[in-house]
Amino acid sequence: MSIDRKALPQLRPSVTADNNARDIAAARAQATFSVERLANYLYGGKQRRLHRDRILRIVEKDPVFSKSTRYYRSLEEQIAAGLAQSRRLVELRDQHGWNEAEFSQALTLVDDFLPITLHHILIKPLLRTQCTPKQQSRWLKDAEDWRIIGCYAQTELAHGSDLSKLETTATYIRETDEFEINSNSFTGSKWWIGGLGEIATHTILQARLILGGKDYGAHMFMVPIRSLDTHKPFPGITIGNIGPKAFGATNSTNNGFAYFDGYRIPRDNMLAKFAHVSKDGVYVSPPHAKVGYAGMLLLRVSLARDAGWALARAATIAIRYSAVRRQFASAGEEVPVLQYPNVYRRLLPFVAQAHVMLAGTDALAELFSQLNAGLATNDVSLLPEAHATSCCLKSLCTKTAADGIEEARRALGGHGYSAGSGYGAMYGHYVASNTVEGDNFLITQQTARFLLKVLQQANSAEKRSLPASAAYLAHVKTLTTTKCTVERPEDWLCMNVQEQVLTRRAARLAVELATALLQERKPWQALNTECWRLSVAHGHVLLASAMRHRVEEIMQADSVLYPVMKRLSELWFLHTVETHLGDFLEDGSIAPHQVQMLRAQLSTTLSALLPDAVGLVDAFDFPDYVLDSTLGRSDGRAYENLWENALRAPPINSDRNGNLRSLDATPFGYEEYIRPLLKRPARTGAKL
Amino acid sequence: MSIDRKALPQLRPSVTADNNARDIAAARAQATFSVERLANYLYGGKQRRLHRDRILRIVEKDPVFSKSTRYYRSLEEQIAAGLAQSRRLVELRDQHGWNEAEFSQALTLVDDFLPITLHHILIKPLLRTQCTPKQQSRWLKDAEDWRIIGCYAQTELAHGSDLSKLETTATYIRETDEFEINSNSFTGSKWWIGGLGEIATHTILQARLILGGKDYGAHMFMVPIRSLDTHKPFPGITIGNIGPKAFGATNSTNNGFAYFDGYRIPRDNMLAKFAHVSKDGVYVSPPHAKVGYAGMLLLRVSLARDAGWALARAATIAIRYSAVRRQFASAGEEVPVLQYPNVYRRLLPFVAQAHVMLAGTDALAELFSQLNAGLATNDVSLLPEAHATSCCLKSLCTKTAADGIEEARRALGGHGYSAGSGYGAMYGHYVASNTVEGDNFLITQQTARFLLKVLQQANSAEKRSLPASAAYLAHVKTLTTTKCTVERPEDWLCMNVQEQVLTRRAARLAVELATALLQERKPWQALNTECWRLSVAHGHVLLASAMRHRVEEIMQADSVLYPVMKRLSELWFLHTVETHLGDFLEDGSIAPHQVQMLRAQLSTTLSALLPDAVGLVDAFDFPDYVLDSTLGRSDGRAYENLWENALRAPPINSDRNGNLRSLDATPFGYEEYIRPLLKRPARTGAKL
Structure with missing residues (x-):
C-alpha cells in the first residue's frame, strides 16, 4: 500500500528536504533535560511505556487498523471500517489474553471512536456500579466477554442537557410486573447514542420513572434492543443511524436513534443498586438524588483527562514541523520557522498547557476515586465538590485543547490544511468533547452554584470545613483589596504573586456574581455568562494549584526534571494572564507598567524554553502510528512524506x-x- | 431522493416539533424594521435579488447540483462530483447565455470550490490585466469561452509566502527564443494549485526569471500543461493531485502539484503588460516592482469580501435554530434558548460583525477599483495603501468569520456537530481563507510596515498628504495622552468616544512598535506579534469608519433602516472592546468603573436588538438551497428535518x-x- 521512495528519483533531490532530518536532529540535541526521564514520568514508569509498545506492535501491523486509506472513504466505508475494527479488536483481545487495561490501551492506539468504545468505557463501569449483585450476575459476564454490547441512551432529539425534561418514560405495569417504555413522540427519540446505530444489543436507557401516574424523574434501565439471534430490532423499537457528522469525523461510531412505542421490559431491568421499585409499585429512594448522574460524571472526568494528551499531540506535530520548515532568509540562509517569536510564542504555550492540564485532571481523577470509595459505603459527602470540579475542568480543558489544536494547525501555513497533517481529523474528532456530556457553557453553572455555596459558607461559622479546592474563598476580603505587588519582570515568577493574582480574580468574580444574584436580584438565567467567567477563573486556580504540587513532587522524585517543569509552569501562568488580560485588568489591581513587565517576562521565559521545544514534544512519546502525520513524524522528513502521501491518493x-x-x-x-x-x-x- | 414526510407517521407527533414553525413565525413577527428593505439594501436592490433567484431556480433543480448525497461521498466521488459540476455549469452558461456576472452568481450558489473556480475568478482577470493586446488575442477568447482552463501556480511544496525564494526558474534560452522552466528539485514543485490536479489545460506560473545567469525575481508565464487533444500532460511536466484536505472539505477542487524538468515555452508566453524580455535577452522593468502582485491582491480583496457573508450565513442558521429550540423551563414551559442571555450574547454579535465587515470590505473594494483605474494609466500611487489595507482586512475579517462560524456551531449543543447542520462543511471550506494568499499572521507585517511609514510621515513636514485610512496617526500625541471620558453607560454610544478609544489603541500600538524597532533596536522578525496586534487595532479603526459612513448613508437613503443599523454598529463596537479588553485597558486609559459601564451598555444594547434577531438574519436572504441546513431552514422545522435527514442516510x-x-x-x-x-x-x- 505504501509508495516506494524509489517513485521519487525521476525528481531531482532537494537541499531543503535533506535538511529536514538534520534540522530535527539539531533541534533535538538542544534539549537541556532528559527526554527519556520526562517520558517515563508522564507514563508512570518505563515499564508502562514498554508495555504500550508491545500492544502498539500488534495493532499497527494489523491491516484492519491501517490508516493509509482513512481519508478516502465514503460514509458507508467509514461505518464498515468501524465495525471491522470493532470485531478485530475483540479478536485480538481473545488471542492475546488482554485484560481490561490492555484493551483500553489498544483502543487508545486505534485512535478512532469505535461503535464499541462506549460499551468499554461506560457500560461495563455502570453495570459494575449501578447494579445489584443479582443484576450483575445476569449481565456483567456477558458484557465483559463481549457477548452482549451496550450503549448509553440519555440524549433525545429535542433534549440534551436537562434530564428532568426527558420525554421518554418507563411506566410500571403492576399487572405484568413490567415497565413499558415510550418515547411518547418523535422528538422523544433517543438520539446521538454512540453504538446504537448498528452494533448494540442492549442499551442502558435514561427514562422518567412513572409509578401510579407519578413522575419520579430520570432513572436507568437495562433494555435489550436487538435479537441475539438475528440482530434485528425487537418489535416496538425503531432504530437507525442519525447520519453523518460534521468535519467528516467519527462516522465510524454509528451514533444512532431509537424510538420506543409500548416496549416492555421486566421490572428487574431497572438498575437497582441505589433506587428500586418493589413488586407492588413502591419506590425506594437512593441515598442522594444525584447518584444516578454517575455515568455523566465518569465521562466528564475521562473527557477532561484526555484534553492534555490531545493538546500534547497537536503541539508535537506543530513543533516538529516548525523545526524543519525553513522560510525567510536571515543573513542568506532560510531559518527554521520555530526560531521566529511569532511561531514559538504561539506553539510553546500548548506544551505548557498540556502539562498543566495533565496535572489538574490527574488531581480530579484522584478526587473522583475518593468519591467512589465513599459511595461504596454510602458516603456522598464529596459528591458536590467532585461534580463542580468535573464540570469546571471538563469545560475549561476540552475548550482549551480544541481551540489549541486548531490554532496549532493554522500556525503551520498551507500544509496544515492537508488531511495528511493529521489535524483535520484530530479536530473533528476531538471537538465533540465541547458539547457532549454537558455543553461547555451550560455546565459552568454547576461550578458557579457550588462556589456561591462555598462563599456563603465562608461568610458563616462553618469557615473551617470549606472544600479544599475552593478554600481560597475564605480570604475573599483580603484578596479583593490587595493590589499586585510586582516591581520587576521576574516578580511575576513568584509563586505568591501568581497565587494572589489568580485567586483574586476568581474571588472577585464570585463576589460579583453573588451581588448580582442576591442584591441586584438578577435572575439566574441572565447570569450564564458570569457563571462561565467565574468557572474559567476557578479552573485556572485549580490548574495552578495542581501544577504547583506536581512541580514540588518532581523536585523530590527526579530533580533533573525540575527546572524545565518549573519553567513550563511559569509559562502557563504568564500566557494565561496575557490571554485573559481584560479579566485581570478590569478591577484596576494591576498597573500598566506591571503589564509591560508581564510581557517582558513572558518573552524571557519563552526564549529560555525554546531550546527544549523538540525535546519536550518527544517526551510526550506519541508513536508515529498514532500521530499519522506527514508533518509531524519523528524523522522530520516532512516534504518527502507530503510527496509520498500525494502519490498514493x-x-x-x-x-x-x-x-x-x-x-x-x-x-x-x-x-x-x-x-x-x-x-x-x-x-x-x-x-x- | 428525498424522504416523504409520510415515513414519519408511524411515530407519534410532537408538540415540540409543532411549536417549531410557530416559534419561528413569532420570532419573525417581532422585527422592528422592514426585512425586505434591508435585504434590498444588502443586495443592491430588489432587481438583483430577483435576478439571483432566477439563477437559483436553474441551479437548484439540476440533479448535478443536488446536495442530498454530499456527505456520503468517497474522495473519488468528491472529485468526480467537482468535475461533473464544472462541466454542467459551463453547459448551463451556454444554454442560458449567462454573462460573466451571472456565471459568478451561479458559482456562488453552487457553493463549493470547484476545479474551475480559480479560472473564473483569477485567470481571466489576470489575462485581462497582465497581458499585452497581442497576448490577449492568443488566449483571452478561449479562456472566456472555456476552451482552455487555467490555474494559478505560485505556491511550492516548501515555499508559500516568500515569492523571492521560489525554487522554480524560467531561464531565457536566446538560441531558441524560449524560456526553460525548471522546478530544480522536488521541493520546488508547484503545490496546492486549485484546478491543476485534473482539469487545467494551462497555468499562469510564477517563476524566477533568469537572464544571462542573473535573477530578476518572480514573474508570470502562461504555460500550456496538458494536450488539448488528449488532456495528457506534456513531456517534461509531472502533474498530479496533492491528496485530500482537512475536515473532508474542498476535495472537489483537485488541488494539484506540478514538477517541471526542462520544459520549454516561447518567449512570448511571459505576461508582458508591465515587464518583458526582448528577443536579445534584455529585461524591461515594470513601473512598480509589485505590479506583479496584482493576482494576490485581487484574491485578498475577494477573500475579505466573502467574510461578512460567511459569518452572516453561520449566524442565520444559529439564530433560526435557537429561536425554535426550547430548553429549560421558566414557569413551566420551556423557553426558546435564544431568549437566554448566554445564547443571544454569543450570537447577535455575529450579525453585527457581518454588517460591519461588509461595510469595511466594500470600502476596500472601492479603493481597489481606484487603484486599478490608476494602474491603467501607470499611476501606482494607491498601491501601498491598497496593499496594506487588503492585508489588514483579509487577515482580520477571515479570522473573525472562521472563528465565528465555529463558535456559532458550538452554541447549538449537540446537533451543531451533525453534518446536516451545515457547519462542518462550511467551516472546513471557509477556514482555508486564513492561510491562503498570505498567512493571516504573516501578512499583518505589511500593514504594520505601512503604518510605520505613515507615522514617520506624520512626524515630518508631509503631514497633510497622509493616506486617508491612517490619517488618525497625525494626532498621535493627543490620542495617546487623552483618557476615556465615559461617565454613564450610554456615553459608550457616543461616536467621538468610540473613535477616540479605537484610534488611541491603534496609535499607541504603532508608537510602541516604532519605539521597539528604532529606539530599542529590536529585530523586525522579533516583532511579528506586535505587528499582528497593531494590524488588528488598525483594522478595527477601518471597520468602524466604514460602518459609520454606511449608517450615515442609510440615514439618507432609507431612514427606516437607520435605528437598527445604528444599533448594530454600536453592538459591534461594544463587543469588540469587550473581546479585546486587555488591549484597551493595559495603558490605564480606561478606568474600572468605565468597564462596568461598558458591560452594562452591552447588555442594554443586546436586549434592545433581541426582537430583531430573526428578522436580521432573514434579511441576509440566504436561500434554503444554499444554507442546506437541517437546523437553519427558513420554515424552522428543525426536528422534522433531522429525522428526514437521518432516514435517508x-x-x-x-x-x-x-x-x-x-x-x-x-x-x-x-x-x-x-x-x-x-x-x-x-x-x-x-x-x-
Missing part, C-alpha cells in the same frame, strides 16, 4: 490499492467530464 | 438512492462483522 494519482496510475493512461474523468466540457459545441444561448 | 437506514431499508432485512454488516464478533468461540489467550 486515488483516483487521480493512484488506484485504491496504492498503485500509481500510468502517465499514459487516459486521465481520470476525461471522457465523462473534461472532454465534453472543452469540446462542446458553440453556444446558442438565447441572449447571444 | 446510507448504508444503515437507506440505500444510496434514498430508499429506506426494510426493517426485516439483515442489518448492515451483520454477517461480516457483527455475528463473528458476538458469536466467536470462547477465548484461548495465553494468559487465561
Whole structure:
C-alpha cells in the first residue's frame, strides 16, 4: 500500500528536504533535560511505556487498523471500517489474553471512536456500579466477554442537557410486573447514542420513572434492543443511524436513534443498586438524588483527562514541523520557522498547557476515586465538590485543547490544511468533547452554584470545613483589596504573586456574581455568562494549584526534571494572564507598567524554553502510528512524506490499492467530464 | 431522493416539533424594521435579488447540483462530483447565455470550490490585466469561452509566502527564443494549485526569471500543461493531485502539484503588460516592482469580501435554530434558548460583525477599483495603501468569520456537530481563507510596515498628504495622552468616544512598535506579534469608519433602516472592546468603573436588538438551497428535518438512492462483522 521512495528519483533531490532530518536532529540535541526521564514520568514508569509498545506492535501491523486509506472513504466505508475494527479488536483481545487495561490501551492506539468504545468505557463501569449483585450476575459476564454490547441512551432529539425534561418514560405495569417504555413522540427519540446505530444489543436507557401516574424523574434501565439471534430490532423499537457528522469525523461510531412505542421490559431491568421499585409499585429512594448522574460524571472526568494528551499531540506535530520548515532568509540562509517569536510564542504555550492540564485532571481523577470509595459505603459527602470540579475542568480543558489544536494547525501555513497533517481529523474528532456530556457553557453553572455555596459558607461559622479546592474563598476580603505587588519582570515568577493574582480574580468574580444574584436580584438565567467567567477563573486556580504540587513532587522524585517543569509552569501562568488580560485588568489591581513587565517576562521565559521545544514534544512519546502525520513524524522528513502521501491518493494519482496510475493512461474523468466540457459545441444561448 | 414526510407517521407527533414553525413565525413577527428593505439594501436592490433567484431556480433543480448525497461521498466521488459540476455549469452558461456576472452568481450558489473556480475568478482577470493586446488575442477568447482552463501556480511544496525564494526558474534560452522552466528539485514543485490536479489545460506560473545567469525575481508565464487533444500532460511536466484536505472539505477542487524538468515555452508566453524580455535577452522593468502582485491582491480583496457573508450565513442558521429550540423551563414551559442571555450574547454579535465587515470590505473594494483605474494609466500611487489595507482586512475579517462560524456551531449543543447542520462543511471550506494568499499572521507585517511609514510621515513636514485610512496617526500625541471620558453607560454610544478609544489603541500600538524597532533596536522578525496586534487595532479603526459612513448613508437613503443599523454598529463596537479588553485597558486609559459601564451598555444594547434577531438574519436572504441546513431552514422545522435527514442516510437506514431499508432485512454488516464478533468461540489467550 505504501509508495516506494524509489517513485521519487525521476525528481531531482532537494537541499531543503535533506535538511529536514538534520534540522530535527539539531533541534533535538538542544534539549537541556532528559527526554527519556520526562517520558517515563508522564507514563508512570518505563515499564508502562514498554508495555504500550508491545500492544502498539500488534495493532499497527494489523491491516484492519491501517490508516493509509482513512481519508478516502465514503460514509458507508467509514461505518464498515468501524465495525471491522470493532470485531478485530475483540479478536485480538481473545488471542492475546488482554485484560481490561490492555484493551483500553489498544483502543487508545486505534485512535478512532469505535461503535464499541462506549460499551468499554461506560457500560461495563455502570453495570459494575449501578447494579445489584443479582443484576450483575445476569449481565456483567456477558458484557465483559463481549457477548452482549451496550450503549448509553440519555440524549433525545429535542433534549440534551436537562434530564428532568426527558420525554421518554418507563411506566410500571403492576399487572405484568413490567415497565413499558415510550418515547411518547418523535422528538422523544433517543438520539446521538454512540453504538446504537448498528452494533448494540442492549442499551442502558435514561427514562422518567412513572409509578401510579407519578413522575419520579430520570432513572436507568437495562433494555435489550436487538435479537441475539438475528440482530434485528425487537418489535416496538425503531432504530437507525442519525447520519453523518460534521468535519467528516467519527462516522465510524454509528451514533444512532431509537424510538420506543409500548416496549416492555421486566421490572428487574431497572438498575437497582441505589433506587428500586418493589413488586407492588413502591419506590425506594437512593441515598442522594444525584447518584444516578454517575455515568455523566465518569465521562466528564475521562473527557477532561484526555484534553492534555490531545493538546500534547497537536503541539508535537506543530513543533516538529516548525523545526524543519525553513522560510525567510536571515543573513542568506532560510531559518527554521520555530526560531521566529511569532511561531514559538504561539506553539510553546500548548506544551505548557498540556502539562498543566495533565496535572489538574490527574488531581480530579484522584478526587473522583475518593468519591467512589465513599459511595461504596454510602458516603456522598464529596459528591458536590467532585461534580463542580468535573464540570469546571471538563469545560475549561476540552475548550482549551480544541481551540489549541486548531490554532496549532493554522500556525503551520498551507500544509496544515492537508488531511495528511493529521489535524483535520484530530479536530473533528476531538471537538465533540465541547458539547457532549454537558455543553461547555451550560455546565459552568454547576461550578458557579457550588462556589456561591462555598462563599456563603465562608461568610458563616462553618469557615473551617470549606472544600479544599475552593478554600481560597475564605480570604475573599483580603484578596479583593490587595493590589499586585510586582516591581520587576521576574516578580511575576513568584509563586505568591501568581497565587494572589489568580485567586483574586476568581474571588472577585464570585463576589460579583453573588451581588448580582442576591442584591441586584438578577435572575439566574441572565447570569450564564458570569457563571462561565467565574468557572474559567476557578479552573485556572485549580490548574495552578495542581501544577504547583506536581512541580514540588518532581523536585523530590527526579530533580533533573525540575527546572524545565518549573519553567513550563511559569509559562502557563504568564500566557494565561496575557490571554485573559481584560479579566485581570478590569478591577484596576494591576498597573500598566506591571503589564509591560508581564510581557517582558513572558518573552524571557519563552526564549529560555525554546531550546527544549523538540525535546519536550518527544517526551510526550506519541508513536508515529498514532500521530499519522506527514508533518509531524519523528524523522522530520516532512516534504518527502507530503510527496509520498500525494502519490498514493486515488483516483487521480493512484488506484485504491496504492498503485500509481500510468502517465499514459487516459486521465481520470476525461471522457465523462473534461472532454465534453472543452469540446462542446458553440453556444446558442438565447441572449447571444 | 428525498424522504416523504409520510415515513414519519408511524411515530407519534410532537408538540415540540409543532411549536417549531410557530416559534419561528413569532420570532419573525417581532422585527422592528422592514426585512425586505434591508435585504434590498444588502443586495443592491430588489432587481438583483430577483435576478439571483432566477439563477437559483436553474441551479437548484439540476440533479448535478443536488446536495442530498454530499456527505456520503468517497474522495473519488468528491472529485468526480467537482468535475461533473464544472462541466454542467459551463453547459448551463451556454444554454442560458449567462454573462460573466451571472456565471459568478451561479458559482456562488453552487457553493463549493470547484476545479474551475480559480479560472473564473483569477485567470481571466489576470489575462485581462497582465497581458499585452497581442497576448490577449492568443488566449483571452478561449479562456472566456472555456476552451482552455487555467490555474494559478505560485505556491511550492516548501515555499508559500516568500515569492523571492521560489525554487522554480524560467531561464531565457536566446538560441531558441524560449524560456526553460525548471522546478530544480522536488521541493520546488508547484503545490496546492486549485484546478491543476485534473482539469487545467494551462497555468499562469510564477517563476524566477533568469537572464544571462542573473535573477530578476518572480514573474508570470502562461504555460500550456496538458494536450488539448488528449488532456495528457506534456513531456517534461509531472502533474498530479496533492491528496485530500482537512475536515473532508474542498476535495472537489483537485488541488494539484506540478514538477517541471526542462520544459520549454516561447518567449512570448511571459505576461508582458508591465515587464518583458526582448528577443536579445534584455529585461524591461515594470513601473512598480509589485505590479506583479496584482493576482494576490485581487484574491485578498475577494477573500475579505466573502467574510461578512460567511459569518452572516453561520449566524442565520444559529439564530433560526435557537429561536425554535426550547430548553429549560421558566414557569413551566420551556423557553426558546435564544431568549437566554448566554445564547443571544454569543450570537447577535455575529450579525453585527457581518454588517460591519461588509461595510469595511466594500470600502476596500472601492479603493481597489481606484487603484486599478490608476494602474491603467501607470499611476501606482494607491498601491501601498491598497496593499496594506487588503492585508489588514483579509487577515482580520477571515479570522473573525472562521472563528465565528465555529463558535456559532458550538452554541447549538449537540446537533451543531451533525453534518446536516451545515457547519462542518462550511467551516472546513471557509477556514482555508486564513492561510491562503498570505498567512493571516504573516501578512499583518505589511500593514504594520505601512503604518510605520505613515507615522514617520506624520512626524515630518508631509503631514497633510497622509493616506486617508491612517490619517488618525497625525494626532498621535493627543490620542495617546487623552483618557476615556465615559461617565454613564450610554456615553459608550457616543461616536467621538468610540473613535477616540479605537484610534488611541491603534496609535499607541504603532508608537510602541516604532519605539521597539528604532529606539530599542529590536529585530523586525522579533516583532511579528506586535505587528499582528497593531494590524488588528488598525483594522478595527477601518471597520468602524466604514460602518459609520454606511449608517450615515442609510440615514439618507432609507431612514427606516437607520435605528437598527445604528444599533448594530454600536453592538459591534461594544463587543469588540469587550473581546479585546486587555488591549484597551493595559495603558490605564480606561478606568474600572468605565468597564462596568461598558458591560452594562452591552447588555442594554443586546436586549434592545433581541426582537430583531430573526428578522436580521432573514434579511441576509440566504436561500434554503444554499444554507442546506437541517437546523437553519427558513420554515424552522428543525426536528422534522433531522429525522428526514437521518432516514435517508446510507448504508444503515437507506440505500444510496434514498430508499429506506426494510426493517426485516439483515442489518448492515451483520454477517461480516457483527455475528463473528458476538458469536466467536470462547477465548484461548495465553494468559487465561
